[in-house]
Amino acid sequence: MPPRHGTAPVRRRYDVVVVGAGTAGSVLAARLSEDPDRDVLVVDAGPLPRGPAGFGPALLDGLLVPGAQPNHPATSAHPVRLTPTRPWLVPRGRVLGGSSTVNGGYFVRARREDFDRWAAAGNPAWSYERVLPFLRALENDLDHGDGPLHGDRGPMRIRRGRPDHPAAAAFRDAAHALGFPDDPDKNDQAPPGFGPVPSNVIDGVRRNAGLSYLPPEVLDRPNLTALGGRTARRVVVENGRATGVVVEHGGRRFALDAGTVVLSAGALVTPHLLQLSGIGPRADLERVGIPVVRDAPAVGSGFSDHPQVVLEWAPRDVWREPSGSWLGGCLHLTSTGGTLAGTGSGGGPGDLEILQSLVPLSHLVTGGAVTAGGPLPFLVSAVAPRRTGRLRIRSADPTTPLSIDYGYLGSREDQGRLRDGVRVTAALLESPPFAGVAHGPLGPGPEVLDHDDALDQWIREHLGTAQHTCGTVPMGPADEPRHAAVDQFGRVHGVRGLRVADTSILPDAPHRGPAATAVLIGEVIARAIRNDPSEPCPRDPR
The missing domain is CATH 3.50.50.60 (FAD/NAD(P)-binding domain)
Known part of the structure; x- marks a missing residue:
């Protein structure tokens, strides 16, 4: 036939x-x-x-x-x-x-x-x-x-990717410097930590x-x-x-x-x-x-997804285009409700994900040429299973x-997880291993990071979704x-x-x-x- x-x-x-x-x-x-x-x-x-x-x-x-x-x-x-005041496509x-x-x-x-x-x-x-x-x-x-x-x-x-890009190597070294464990195979159910992305x-x-x-x-x-x-x-x-x-x-x-x-x-x-x-x-x-x-x-009646924010940072040098994939390293860790100082992974499966992109956000969004020396993003997601959404x-x-309402940020716990994720990402960028290759985060600054209310407002204004x-x-x-x-x-x-x-x-x-x-x-x-x-x-x- x-x-x-x-x-x-x-x-x-x-x-x-x-x-x-x-x-x-x-x-x-x-x-x-x-x-x-x-x-x-x-x-x-x-x-x-x-x-x-x-x-x-x-x-x-x-x-x-x-x-x-x-x-x-x-x-x-x-x-x-995503929230009552945050429309999204x-x-x-x-x-x-x-x-x-x-x-x-x-x-x-x-x-x-x-x-x-x-x-x-x-x-x-x-x-x-x-x-x-x-x-x-x-x-x-x-x-x-x-x-x-x-x-x-x-x-x-x-x-899995290899840390052969300077930004990926800096992320690995910064995670180690802050005390996060290695997580070399994220598909083997070992405790969460830093590792390459399958x-x-x-x-x-x-x-x-x-x-x-x-x-x-x-x-x-x-x-x-x-x-x-x-x-x-x-x-x-x-x-x-x-x-x-x-x-x-x-x-x-x-x-x-x-x-x-x-x-x-x-x-x-x-x-x-x-x-x-x-x-x-x-x-x-x-x-x-x-x-x-x-x-x-x-x-x-009650679906779930993962809220996400993006933090960009400026490299000090102009690097070659990454080979193979836009994905750099990935850190999984456990939130403590908005007060995490940035050491260790905590217990459990890890309810925060910090995912590194080796190409600028503008390249991901437009599909255009990679801008040499352009800012690079971290995608910070709260990945706890929360049934906050509803579609009718x-x-x-x-x-x-x-x-379709995602119902993000409806509780203090939800806000606290993303607050932890943003603060840990900023701490990674300000650590000695990253300081040699980065000018630090492009935002938010200390006047926001150091105050819960200000950081919650920044998160609401920059909120996206991981589309999960x-x-x-x-x-x-x-x-x-x-x-x-x-x-x-x-x-x-x-x-x-x-x-x-x-x-x-x-x-x-x-x-x-x-x-x-x-x-x-x-x-x-x-x-x-x-x-x-x-x-x-x-x-x-x-």
Whole structure:
């Protein structure tokens, strides 16, 4: 049978329709189509390039972050409010590989504490011991190879940067000078500290999940159809069972029939699709005139993300452009509520992240040439799992954006964490190892750093987000509808034949960026579908 990549859909019923060819969706499409008797369709609103040439060098350049560039054609922008007075636009990937194509290539596992917290919330399949085999199987760790904690045969190639850039070396030495421990492998669950960033940027090329799981030879499988430019509008539910998806293409809408529908459209689009399909909080659906298929109050009621601020500093010298990746070192540490003096990492998994960029912020935002000698940024994030966000549907018209409130800085604890992060970053820049290469932070100054109220105001005025949204369709037991909308394998409670497989299902955001966890979600749920006797073609030959 000739390949059907990018062609019009055959008018028949697919065994599985995956909505979204992003980070998790790419994994699902690849793994499910490994069973030759299962007919799989994956649809995406964006283009589905074939191989690296189809993406083009700019989209895969490890020195660029396309998602940081406003209005980039490979992204869609979602208007949100970080605080009641802080509007923001959150970009999400709209291309094969999704946000793994437009992010920075950061590929750090969630912490053991995250997995065990999710397991304790009624999701035992997500304990660290249960997911570790999947984490090993999905990666090809070019630094550590095969072993008890790492794998060398998976689709995702992972490498850590070397401190061979003067700024990276200064960060390392400054962290040591302030007493922070080494953390050489941030994927091995050792105590938090300073170390290189595991990344899926290899030799300067971002190897996103689409390239890794859906190369041309996989897209050409006769039982896999991949269609770009198709925007999903709602799930068709009949008699309590999902039977297909309505998509729009070229101004026309039509239904794609499915035995199973899996929503992998991302943590902002997936809950919107559920609500448009009548699955969400009853009051919100009735308010906009959508017939209620399933009252699911947990959809959109308490998501989480990581608030972030950027501190820039001025190098004393003009350095060469970094090789390979924009990522420098990374420090994880534990906050003490706004009074941290800057020594040691503290206990626990580390609820602060100080991430170094080796290229100027202007380069990340515009994609233009690297400015020699320009200021370099640190990205400071509070990464504690906090369910402060809420999203609500505003209209039955699918083109009307959701109302999305992140709820950042709503407590003294939230403000204290970022205060700690800013003060530690300033202390690093003022330490002797950094003083030799830097003029110090460009802001805030001592008149702000030394006063909590002034620093809180500076943070409010400079607040951004790490774009790590999780928990908009959280997993958990069916008897806790206010806290869980799907089970631990993504099955939507009360609707047969419908699953969710993206970071929507995480009960809250992990203590690290969720890119690696998004790939893991695709692997775990694909295995669950393949082993479920109620699914079409349940064999799992692996």
